[in-house]
Amino acid sequence: xxxxxxxxxxxxxxxxxxxxxxxxxxxxxxxNWIRESVSGHQMMSCKLAGYADQVNDPQIKQMFSxxxxxxxxxxxxxxxxx
Numbered sequence: 001x002x003x004x005x006x007x008x009x010x011x012x013x014x015x016x017x018x019x020x021x022x023x024x025x026x027x028x029x030x031x032n033w034i035r036e037s038v039s040g041h042q043m044m045s046c047k048l049a050g051y052a053d054q055v056n057d058p059q060i061k062q063m064f065s066x067x068x069x070x071x072x073x074x075x076x077x078x079x080x081x082x
Contacts, residue, residue, distance in 0.1 A: 034078055041075035044068075 045068045052064035 034082070038075045038078050041071045041078070045071035045075065 048064045048068035048071060052061050052068060055061050055064065
């Protein structure tokens with residue numbers, strides 16, 4: 001198992017509260033799926049950024065950095081759709 005010396009800062013958005021304010025009729029199961037998806041994308045973004053920080057090869061660093069940015073963007077888009 002690998003250990004990573006970095007910590008991820010993720011937003012503490014309460015999707016359930018935000019969902020209640022902006023969406024009517026959304027099912028709790030759908031809201032839970034969105035919450036899990038956002039969390040997964042945020043975690044993936046953080047891990048990929050950590051990988052980018054650890055590698056020396058510029059092409060691999062760029063690949064991990066882009067993937068991290070894409071995952072973060074996907075999480076933000078999900079949040080904005082609420």
